[in-house]
Amino acid sequence: MKTLLQVDNIQKYYGNKGNVTKALDHIHFNVEEGEFVGIMGPSGSGKTTLLNCISTLDSVSSGHIYIDGDDITALKPKALANFRKDKLGFIFQDFNLLDTLTGFENIALALTIRKAPAHLIEEQIHTLAHKLEIEDILSKYPYELSGGQKQRIACARAMITNPALILADEPTGALDSKSARLLLESIDYLNTSLGATIMMVTHDAFTASYASRILFIKDGRIFNELVRGNDSRKVFFNRIIEVVTLLGGDTNNVL
Template sequence: MDIVLDVKALSKVYGSKGNIYTALDHIDLQIEAGEFVGIMGPSGAGKTTLLNVISTIDKPTSGTITVGGENIEAMNENKLASFRRNKLGFIFQEFNLLDTLTLKENIILPLTLAKMRPALVDKKAAEICEILGISEILSKYPYEVSGGQKQRAAAARAIITEPALILADEPTGALDSKSSQELLQCLSEINKSKNATIMLVTHDAFAASYCHRLLFIKDGKFFAELVRGNNSRREFFPKILDVLAAIGGKNNDMI
């Protein structure tokens, strides 16, 4: 299996001299093509820092990050911009949709900027929006639809470029339970049908139960790993809660 993400000896240190805070402490991580991997941990554990460094929003203090065979530390700013656009897909807690564009216009914006042929753009949009269940509302503007529909449109925009790696940062954080479940089911379907590689950062055991593999981070280091295997989500859920309890995480969600 191809390795999509390869992180080696990754550290991130803030401050200097007597006032140093180590957010990441020699992290090693590999994600294979087609995996749906979750990163969990209590507040301040380092999971958001890890996401920010992998996504090139922040720079590591030391270590290497390779995505799709490309070492991002060796890239200049111009190449990094192209890399983000072509190799990474982002789904954040905030939808980050443009209210002046329809949902379809928001979704196809990356392909439009890449000057892809309109016929191919329409084909890709139709296919991905069918999976996400938003085909009937593409002519609407973001302010005319629900939060769950906005987030599925944001997910479609992230996925339509067929990136090597999709990074999802608390994507259900602003959604109600029904909308959260709909989004997670859609991400799971895209993972299966498109062999999409997804890294989900979450504090929510319900969201994490959709993942194939979970890595738990504490004090900037990986603390434990859970593999779902043949377990159902219902069987996987209490195992997640047990690890969260061991590292000080909290979760009140019910499956």
């Protein structure tokens, strides 16, 4: 398999000489093309900082991050912005949809920025919407949608440009249990049926159980790793809970 993401011994510091906080401490791992990797850890562990560095929204203090062969830690601001537009897809906890645009228009925006022909935009959106079962809500505005529907529109928006890597930050955090399950089934479909490579930060063991591999972070370091393998999702969920307990987390917050 092709290595899509290589995180090479990165460190991230905040503050100045008198008060330095080390958010990431020599983190190193690879993600293969087509993997679905979850990142878990207690509050303040560094998991969101890690995702921000991979997503190019933050920079590392040392080390390198390679995505699809490009060293993103060496790119200049303009090249970095183009890389983010062309190679990355984002799913945020708070959806980040534009209220003045319909679901269709929110999805189309990334293709419009790329100056894709109108007929091609419509064809691509309807094809993906059919696969994600959101065709009936494309004409609606965000205020007319439930949280789960908004997040599935956001999934389509993240996938429409066929990015090398999709980054999801607590995607189920604002959803009820039914909506969360439907969203996770959509994300799983992106991964298993459409071949999307996904990295997802979550505090929730149920959400994490949809991934094929989990990296646990504590105090800025990788504490443990779980690979689902041939386990059922239920068995994998129980294994995740065991590690969360070792990390000192409150399992009441991850069920």
